[in-house]
Amino acid sequence: MGIDYLATVLLSSLSSASILLIATIGLAVVFGLMGVINLAHGEFLMIGAYSALTATQMGIPFIFAIPVAVAVTMAIGAVVEFLIIRRLYGRIFDTMLATWGISIVFYQLAVLVFGTVTPGIGMPQYSIRIGDYSLAGYPLLMIVVAALAGSFIYLLMTKTVYGMKARASIQQPAMAQAIGIESSRVNTLTFSIGCGLAGFAGAVLLPIVPATPSMGFAFVIKAFLAVVVAGPVTLTGSVLTAIGLGGGASITASFLTSVAGDIFFFLVTAALLWLFPIGISANWRRKV
Incomplete structure (x- = not known):
């Protein structure tokens, strides 16, 4: 077994772990800061993918279609929080039922509007060569995207006034309101940011995973488990679990089979x- 093959496996595994992290980070924000288990996370990811696909079909370059997807999912997330989620804070089981119902509605709407099969946009045709092996460049780019997204959210939540307000609104809502923080607006923004991150994931992964109504199912279970394993420090914990579990599963799949990789993921979880x-x-x- 040559060093070239090992390097290829490691890069491919890191790419797979980064893709899982990109799909997970929005769920980590909503669950970590708000205590809301958003079972519609996969559908927001799907909405982001369809938004980016529709934008590209209208002639908008893909790079500019990504912020369009983020804006659409943030807007929908804000409406969902305002109409439904804000009435259920502190009631985890009720929020799970509500978001599960929302996921069904979004899924059926996607089937009615777009059908069950839609064309993809194609992956950019460039690759990186390592010895005798070649890796597609776009999945490797997800390593950089995941690092930038994680760093952005970490800085947003720890180094900005909004981040302090967001944590205060959830951890000490009465005291936050007493010092003039409008908790309802902050919570709406936090939930919409989480949904926007899901939309970002759907859009940026569109060249890899074509838009379909069920595309979120491929990510939401592993993303949810990564957040649960991460525990109370959801953001930094989710980074470690996504890289560890996702990367380990990918390495296992490289040497054995994809089924073995999934078995590794769930057994280690x-x-x-x-x-x-x-x-x-x-x-x-x-x-x-």
């Missing part, structure tokens, strides 16, 4: 939840 029932970050000092 079960083992971690058995060892750390409230997540791997339960005893961390940092809380973002």
